[in-house]
Amino acid sequence: MPGHRSGQSWPDSIRTRLASLDTTELAATDDLHQPTGPALAAMDLAAHCFGAGRTWFLTNGSTGGILTLLAGLVGRGRKIILPRTCHLAVSHALALLDIEPVWLEFSRPVSTDPLGFLPVVAVNQIADAIALHPDSTAVFLTSPDYYGRCADLAAISLVVHQAGMLLLVDEAHGAHFAAAPGHLPRTALASGADACVQSAHKTLPALTQGGYLHVSESLMNQDPRTAGRITAALRIFQTSSPSFVIAASLDFARAYLEKHGQEQIEKTLVSIQDLAMALWPDYLISPATATPVRGEVRDPLRMVIRQREPLALPATQLALELSLHGIDIELSDLTRLVLIPSLDQPGHDFERLRLALSAWLKKPQPDRPASDVDVLQLEQHWLELLVQPPEMALTPGSVLLEPVDTEIVPLISSAGSVMAQAIAPYPPGIPLLLPGERMDQARLDLLLALRDNGINLSGVDHDSIRVVV
Ligand SMILES: Cc1ncc(COP(=O)(O)O)c(C=O)c1O
Structure with missing residues (x-):
């Protein structure tokens, strides 16, 4: 943790x-x-x-x-x-x-x-x-x-x-x-x-x-x-x-927050700022300041790291590489890594992260994305579908809490089926479909493309999902 x-x-x-x-x-x-x-x-x-x-x-x-x-x-x-x-x-x-x-x-x-x-x-x-x-x-x-x-x-x-x-x-x-x-x-x-x-x-x-x-x-x-x-x-x-x-x-x-929070947070913000400067322009790192940027406030302690474009590989690959260096990240989506420094994260851990990120740039990388779907386009498509509700055939409560009949079907042939459990691409783990909602072709195509780009699909097991009969 x-x-x-x-x-x-x-x-x-x-x-x-x-x-x-x-x-x-x-x-x-x-x-x-x-x-x-x-x-x-x-x-x-x-x-x-x-x-x-x-x-x-x-x-x-x-x-x-x-x-x-x-x-x-x-x-x-x-x-x-x-x-x-x-x-x-x-x-x-x-x-x-x-x-x-x-x-x-x-x-x-x-x-x-x-x-x-x-x-x-x-x-x-x-x-x-x-x-x-x-x-x-x-x-x-x-x-x-x-x-x-x-x-x-x-x-x-x-x-x-x-x-x-x-x-x-x-x-x-x-x-x-x-x-x-x-x-x-x-x-x-x-x-x-x-x-x-x-x-x-x-x-x-x-x-x-x-x-x-x-x-x-x-x-x-x-x-x-x-x-x-x-x-x-x-x-x-x-x-x-x-x-x-x-x-x-x-x-x-x-008690720790009251006694040491302010001092530790100030220290950590300096470490993040130093890291961001050392890795610029190869990586974009979220600003270590709570001053609103374009009117938006963000937590300066939440380190979001993005490799410079064009992206050769989805960020999930970079996350795997960091884990080989003993660096655990909170999550990676298609284009960003999210890291949560502890309030007392020692300075040498930031140096380890800098070295690992620099080493990644020196590794031979393919010119094209891992799959033939453009990663940025895929991300935009994901976002559009994430915020729009699909057709709700049954209420989540009736599916989760009543004895409905369900069966397991291959994901690839699930268009038109009503979900028996939530399907949430992870990270970040936000449901794309809730229990009772109907899979459509657009969501199915998205899920297959996300899977091919290293995003886990919570609710999908061995490429199969549980649906309402
Ligand atoms: C935004 C958000 N809300 C709620 C939760 C659930 O929190 P907990 O794991 O403390 O039960 C999480 C966990 O990841 C979360 O990210």
């Missing part, structure tokens, strides 16, 4: 005591579901650090947090406005809770960015969706996205609140934002969001599955039922024995 570098980011007092922290609900340890003592104190400290009215520790990641937010603050059978580019956990929550999605519309061609594949949602898209669906309960957005690009949540929250709706944010990739407001984008809460979830293990020294669910002070004051509803939903979606080891790491991560 990038957050703690195999435990190297932890002091011995944590690293060597993980087993002894694995306790249960005792008088001295408190109860994570009904905290009144030390667990409550730790969550209160987190609420203060992250600028929340109240914080809950998540021991089942942002996945459990998203289910909890949608169950606790939206509720069954309601309607929410959101983009198609959400994490799979959101689709599962919609299915389980029978929530109707209003997909945001993107004008075509969908604009992409050399350093960020996914489109950033704009305030006018939200306003249009609200005007068409004033009966929605909430707007749900992911910000920052996997590439560190942030939506203008401050402007969006005004529009959402004017319509009497809630703004809920998947801030899975932004748990570190609170530490260095001068250097990093404003947090979702500081931008007016009503509630958000964060995966601590992605960017902070916390164990995998560690996350925070924050509710804003204004929502806590406005609706006194909020705390009870979140607590009740957490009891449904988290184990009845939440891990104290994970909870302790969440408490440590908060």
Whole structure:
């Protein structure tokens, strides 16, 4: 996990005591579901650090947090406005809770960015969706996205609140934002969001599955039922024995962020800037500054690296090469690598990365892309289809939660079939088709081309998929 570098980011007092922290609900340890003592104190400290009215520790990641937010603050059978580019956990929550999605519309061609594949949602898209669906309960957005690009949540929250709706944010990739407001984008809460979830293990020294669910002070004051509803939903979606080891790491991560976050972030930003300069112009590396570029704010700690054009090979090949040098990347799409430096990433690791990237340029590379599909054109096509809903033949809930008959068919002959499970090209793992949606020829051709360019297809096993009979 990038957050703690195999435990190297932890002091011995944590690293060597993980087993002894694995306790249960005792008088001295408190109860994570009904905290009144030390667990409550730790969550209160987190609420203060992250600028929340109240914080809950998540021991089942942002996945459990998203289910909890949608169950606790939206509720069954309601309607929410959101983009198609959400994490799979959101689709599962919609299915389980029978929530109707209003997909945001993107004008075509969908604009992409050399350093960020996914489109950033704009305030006018939200306003249009609200005007068409004033009966929605909430707007749900992911910000920052996997590439560190942030939506203008401050402007969006005004529009959402004017319509009497809630703004809920998947801030899975932004748990570190609170530490260095001068250097990093404003947090979702500081931008007016009503509630958000964060995966601590992605960017902070916390164990995998560690996350925070924050509710804003204004929502806590406005609706006194909020705390009870979140607590009740957490009891449904988290184990009845939440891990104290994970909870302790969440408490440590908060303390680390408060004590060392600013200093470490400043150091890391200098390392990223030096690397970007050393590799220019062979590689384009995302700017190590939160100053808006063309009006867009991005997380300067999220390193997005792109080889200069023309691309000889999809970036997935470069990712494989880096793994041979012991460098683990967060993801690679067709043209970019995304890396998450830990807050305490040593300088020599950046030097190792520089050497590996320089060595790659010296390797003989073919003049043409690996397949005969132009990589940039393929990427644009992918994006267009990613944001557009295909035909929905059945609701995701009826396919996932009712005993429907399914069969396995070869991917190549699946045009016209209704999906029994989500199909998500990975990375970045955003579903192209949800359960109940119908495969069309355009999506099938795209999936085959992505597969040929080294993108894994989650939901496709040995070139076969499960469909509804
Ligand atoms: C944007 C986003 N949201 C939610 C999740 C789920 O987070 P977790 O792994 O903490 O459950 C992820 C995980 O990759 C993610 O990238």
